[in-house]
Amino acid sequence: xxxxxxxxxxxxxxxxxxxxxxxxxxxxxxxxxxxxxxxxxxxxxxxxxxxxxxxxxxxxxxxxxxxxxxxxxxxxxxxxxxxxxxxxxxxxxxxxxxxxxxxxxxxxxxxxxxxxxxxxxxxxxxxxxxxxxxxxxxxxxxxxxxxxxxxxxxxxxxxxxxxxxxxxxxxxxxxxxxxxxxxxxxxxxxxxxxxxxxxxxxxxxxxxxxxxxxxxxxxxxxxxxxxxxxxxxxxxxxxxxxxxxxxxxxxxxxxxxxxxxxxxxxxxxxxxxxxxxxxxxxxxxxxxxxxxxxxxxxxxxxxxxxxxxxxxxx
Amino acid sequence: xxxxxxxxxxxxxxxxxxxxxxxxxxxxxxxxxxxxxxxxxxxxxxxxxxxxxxxxxxxxxxxxxxxxxxxxxxxxxxxxxxxxxxxxxxxxxxxxxxxxxxxxxxxxxxxxxxxxxxxxxxxxxxxxxxxxxxxxxxxxxxxxxxxxxxxxxxxxxxxxxxxxxxxxxxxxxxxxxxxxxxxxxxxxxxxxxxxxxxxxxxxxxxxxxxxxxxxxxxxxxxxxxxxxxxxxxxxxxxxxxxxxxxxxxxxxxxxxxxxxxxxxxxxxxxxxxxxxxxxxxxxxxxxxxxxxxxxxxxxxxxxxxxxxxxxxxx
Numbered sequence: 141x142x143x144x145x146x147x148x149x150x151x152x153x154x155x156x157x158x159x160x161x162x163x164x165x166x167x168x169x170x171x172x173x174x175x176x177x178x179x180x181x182x183x184x185x186x187x188x189x190x191x192x193x194x195x196x197x198x199x200x201x202x203x204x205x206x207x208x209x210x211x212x213x214x215x216x217x218x219x220x221x222x223x224x225x226x227x228x229x230x231x232x233x234x235x236x237x238x239x240x241x242x243x244x245x246x247x248x249x250x251x252x253x254x255x256x257x258x259x260x261x262x263x264x265x266x267x268x269x270x271x272x273x274x275x276x277x278x279x280x281x282x283x284x285x286x287x288x289x290x291x292x293x294x295x296x297x298x299x300x301x302x303x304x305x306x307x308x309x310x311x312x313x314x315x316x317x318x319x320x321x322x323x324x325x326x327x328x329x330x331x332x333x334x335x336x337x338x339x340x341x342x343x344x345x346x347x348x349x350x351x352x353x354x355x356x357x358x359x360x361x362x363x364x365x366x367x368x369x370x371x372x373x374x375x376x377x378x379x380x381x382x383x384x385x386x387x388x389x390x391x392x393x394x395x396x397x398x399x400x401x402x403x404x405x406x407x408x409x410x411x412x413x414x415x416x417x418x419x420x421x422x423x424x425x426x427x428x429x430x431x432x433x434x435x436x437x438x439x440x441x442x443x444x445x446x447x448x449x450x451x452x453x454x
Numbered sequence: 455x456x457x458x459x460x461x462x463x464x465x466x467x468x469x470x471x472x473x474x475x476x477x478x479x480x481x482x483x484x485x486x487x488x489x490x491x492x493x494x495x496x497x498x499x500x501x502x503x504x505x506x507x508x509x510x511x512x513x514x515x516x517x518x519x520x521x522x523x524x525x526x527x528x529x530x531x532x533x534x535x536x537x538x539x540x541x542x543x544x545x546x547x548x549x550x551x552x553x554x555x556x557x558x559x560x561x562x563x564x565x566x567x568x569x570x571x572x573x574x575x576x577x578x579x580x581x582x583x584x585x586x587x588x589x590x591x592x593x594x595x596x597x598x599x600x601x602x603x604x605x606x607x608x609x610x611x612x613x614x615x616x617x618x619x620x621x622x623x624x625x626x627x628x629x630x631x632x633x634x635x636x637x638x639x640x641x642x643x644x645x646x647x648x649x650x651x652x653x654x655x656x657x658x659x660x661x662x663x664x665x666x667x668x669x670x671x672x673x674x675x676x677x678x679x680x681x682x683x684x685x686x687x688x689x690x691x692x693x694x695x696x697x698x699x700x701x702x703x704x705x706x707x708x709x710x711x712x713x714x715x716x717x718x719x720x721x722x723x724x725x726x727x728x729x730x731x732x733x734x735x736x737x738x739x740x741x742x743x744x745x746x747x748x749x750x751x752x753x754x755x756x757x758x759x760x761x762x763x764x765x766x767x768x
Contacts, residue, residue, distance in 0.1 A: 147545055151713070155538040158709055160674025167672050173499050175537060177491035182542050185487050192543045196530045203517010203530075216510045216517075223489060224469040228496050229506045231461055358481050360474025395472055399465070 152179040202351040214253055218352040221398040222361075226250045230400075236379070236440050238287070245287050245440040249384040249400040252370065254309040259299060262324040265419040267337035268300060269426060270321040275305035275339035277422055278431040279412055283332045284373065287440040292332020296439070299325045299372040300338065307344025337422040340409050340431050341367035343392055356397065366392040366401060371437075378439040385435060409433050466493040516665045528567055532666040535712035536675075540564045544714075550693070550754050552601065559601050559754040563698040563714040566684065568623040573613060576638040579733040581651035582614060583740060584635040589619035589653035591736055592745040593726055598646050598687065601754040606646025610753070613639045613686040614652065621658025651736040654723050654745050655681035657706055670711065680706035680715060685751075692753040699749060723747050 156172045163171070181187070202215045220226050227250055234248035262268065269277065284296045301323045303309050310317040326334050346352060346363040356363050368384040384400055385407050386393055393401050412432040415421075422429055470486045477485070495501070516529045534540050541564050548562035576582065583591065598610045615637045617623050624631040640648050660666060660677040670677050682698040698714055699721050700707055707715050726746040729735075736743055 146549060147542070151538065151542060151545070155713055158673070158675050158711075162674040163672065170499050170501075170505065171673060173495050177495040178537060178539060179542055181487050181491040182539060182546065185484050186546050187484075187543055189543050189547050191484065192534065192539065193531075196528070196534060199513055200517045200520040200525075200528070200530045203514045204521035206514040207518035207521045211514075214510070214514070216514045217507075220506065220510060223492060224465065225492060225496060225506065228461070228465065228493055229501055229503050231465070232496065232500050233503050235460060358477065359472070359485060360476040361472050397472075399469055 147183055152176055155179075198351060198354075205350055213347075213350070215350045215352050217253060218346065218350070219355065221250065221252075222346070222352050222356060224399040227399040230382070234379070234381075238440075243287065243290070244404075244438065245379065246373075246381050246383060246437045247402040247404050248382055249402065249405060250398060251372075251382050252384075252398075254303075254311075255299075255301060255370065255372065256311070256320075256323060258320075259301065259323040259325050260320045262326055262336070264326055264329060264333075265335050266324070266326075267422050267424045268302075268320075268322050268324040269337060269339060269422070269424045271304070271317050272425045273305040273339060275342060275426065276409075276431050277426045277429045278338055278340045278409060278433055279335070279415055279419070279422075279429040280338050280369075280433040280435065281333065281335035282435040282437060284328050284334065284437040284439060285332060286378075287438050292328070293375060293378070293439060294328055294330045294332055296328040296332070296334075296373060296375040296378075297325055298328060298334045299374070300336065301370045302338060302341050302368070303344055305339060305342050307342055335416070335419060337424070337429055338369065339426075340387065340433075341369050343367045343390060346397060361397065362392075362395065363397055364392045364395075365398060366390040366396050368400075373437055373439065375439060377442050379442055381437065381439060407433060407435055461497055466490055469493075512665060512669075519664055527661075527664070529664045529666050531567060532660065532664070533669065535564065535566075536660070536666050536670060538713040541713040544696070548693070548695075552754075557601065557604070558718075558752065559693065560687075560695050560697060560751045561716040561718050562696055563716065563719060564712060565686075565696050566698075566712075568617075568625075569613075569615060569684065569686065570625070570634075570637060572634075573615065573637040573639050574634045576640055576650070578640055578643055578647075579649050580638065580640075581736045581738045582616075582634075582636050582638040583651060583653060583736070583738045585618070585631050586739045587619040587653060589656060589740065590723075590745050591740045591743045592652055592654045592723060592747055593649070593729055593733070593736075593743040594652050594683075594747040594749065595647065595649035596749040596751060598642050598648065598751040598753060600692075601752050606642070607689060607692070607753060608642055608644045608646055610642040610646070610648075610687060610689040610692075611639055612642065612648045613688070614650065615684045616652060616655050616682070617658055619653060619656050621656055649730070649733060651738070651743055652683065653740075654701065654747075655683050657681045657704060660711060675711065676706075676709065677711055678706045678709075679712060680704040680710050682714075687751055687753065689753060691756050693756055695751065695753060699747075721747060721749055 155175050205213050205215045230248050230250050238244045284293050310321045328334050343366055366386050367390050368386050371383050373381040385405050387409050388406050409431045412429050469489050519527050519529045544562050544564050552558045598607050624635045642648050657680055680700050681704050682700050685697050687695040699719050701723050702720050723745045726743050
């Protein structure tokens with residue numbers, strides 16, 4: 141049959157063409173691209189009725205967990221993490237073309253499901269460690285600078301969250317952790333600096349009792365996230381940076397199960413050096429800091445040339 | 455930047471390469487193609503975090519309906535219908551390359567959610583109409599033949615189901631319809647013939663209170679299915695035919711909301727001619743037949759040359 145297509149060559153365009161004149165342009169763009177890729181996928185793999193029905197059942201079971209947990213457990217979100225979709229959407233949203241390839245905004249990484257809109261404000265130099273743990277107390281500090289001027293930015297909100305040494309966040313672990321343990325919001329000082337005490341982070345596994353773990357098993361993949369600290373760094377008139385940082389010696393960096401590691405987000409935890417006089421001594425659980433992490437951040441001002449310019453949504 | 459890709463060109467292959475050595479070949483094929491299409495889709499439309507999260511929520515809400523109805527209401531299945539996926543999977547599963555383009559197996563169409571594994575057996579010439587209706591009684595008959603020999607096939611199972619004149623199937627409509635109303639299984643006689651009384655079918659709307667209707671609205675599409683009769687035609691050593699037939703004058707043929715219409719499935723309902731002596735008179739609700747439908751069927755023997763030969767599943 142030579143180049144004659146095996147299946148009806150007009151089918152996909154017919155489905156797209158049923159959209160009426162009152163579809164929004166953005167919806168039409170999304171639906172059109174989705175239909176082309178969905179149908180091409182099915183034709184490329186000769187998807188069988190049994191496989192398609194297994195997919196329908198899998199998505200239903202995934203939504204069921206969300207429904208039965210009153211929205212607390214979002215395995216559908218997790219599916220988009222283990223397939224790289226959230227990481228990709230994060231890359232797309234944060235695309236900036238810079239003039240100087242050696243001085244770029246700090247990379248973004250996925251928000252994940254554990255950010256809290258209610259994290260407490262803390263003073264510069266405070267500790268986020270409230271409760272007992274088996275981790276390593278770390279002095280973390282750095283300067284936040286402007287991409288265009290390279291100057292420090294005072295008054296930046298530095299929102300920090302991390303799991304405890306058992307791999308759990310405060311609201312997953314109410315028996316061992318108080319509200320806002322290992323969370324806090326800080327403001328940079330007049331020199332654009334932040335400083336705090338936290339834990340060297342601990343690697344942990346995604347939940348192993350749901351559909352996303354079933355998929356990982358079918359793909360012969362592990363459920364591990366490398367150790368990481370979450371950050372959300374915001375300031376009026378700057379593009380926000382939502383990101384994660386990772387210790388350089390973590391064994392899961394190259395196979396992070398949610399694909400959120402980027403080169404400039406991998407950092408060194410060094411033996412602690414001199415702690416500045418402006419810091420109080422850490423007196424909370426775990427005692428004195430034995431590690432130090434310096435992390436400097438670059439924020440892009442809004443409207444800087446080269447910003448990604450998505451097509452208008454409507 | 456010329457042809458430099460905007461986004462990390464290695465990301466998708468990295469996601470695919472995390473599959474371990476114990477992934478089955480078929481799973482690897484499906485997952486690889488799915489990742490390429492999912493990621494290309496997101497990059498092509500510059501999918502935003504808000505749009506991605508709206509998609510996650512939409513699928514969760516869709517699964518919730520399935521969970522809350524104990525699996526009775528499958529809006530996830532319906533989503534694959536209104537996006538053409540079930541119809542496409544049906545086309546793929548039934549692909550047969552025939553030597554004579556003028557003599558081909560009867561086309562397949564989607565099974566849909568209303569087939570019953572428990573339909574009652576009926577005698578040739580019986581009526582499937584058990585309950586009152588406002589439809590038109592129709593005498594339906596035809597011959598079932600072999601694709602290779604063109605000869606009639608005795609002993610074929612002809613499983614028939616249709617909605618009543620109110621657009622509902624028996625198990626959607628327990629107040630008005632008894633079990634197996636407008637359903638029945640028949641066997642062809644020694645001449646490969648079947649004959650029965652049924653209704654001229656009625657167009658109906660998909661449910662308008664769920665996620666699939668929300669999507670149709672966003673696409674400015676109607677929720678109508680053209681009038682149709684469902685058939686499942688099976689015989690040992692033949693490829694089963696699951697299909698639907700449609701009256702030629704139905705207004706929804708070209709925009710069927712589940713894209714299941716194919717040219718050879720559009721049929722004429724004519725004024726009734728001579729009813730053969732072998733038929734009993736229809737004495738059930740609605741009185742005598744006033745329409746006649748002749749529908750001849752062609753079944754492909756298993757193993758006939760040119761059958762689609764899907765790659766081995768494992």
